[in-house]
Amino acid sequence: MTETTSKQLLHLVMGGRVKDPQSLEFADPSAIDVVGVFPSYAEALEEWRGAAQRTVDDAEMKYVIVHLHKLLEPAG
Template sequence: MEQKLHLVFGGELVDPTKNVFKDIEALHVVGIFSEYEKAFDACKAEAQKTVDNAHMRYFITDLGSLLDEGAAGRAAQDLG
């Protein structure tokens, strides 16, 4: 069975036209979700809370692709 993992996170951007965070240490990690739909709902809810700040952005990233053993460059390292 294939496991899906979706990370939802966000933060304030230096410029709203670019994906460069103002302060990486201040990123808001919303959580990890097994279903894209749940990740999307969480991302949308967090974005709605900051709708008045044009520099705030929330993102969904597919963690499964980072853990894929066939991924070029080995994006994630297993330290277990």
């Protein structure tokens, strides 16, 4: 029996009010909405779309997907 090792790819979906709609500088970092951590980009994207859609009329609200696996293992 061969054992396959797959790399865990974690993605964080978060958002909040930004100081400038063209930036990612959050106005109040303590008020960031953490939607969750997801095991695949597809799941994170689905949750990001939902969060972004709920705030679509507010130009100062921005949601992002953070590739945690790139932060945890930057050389990998």
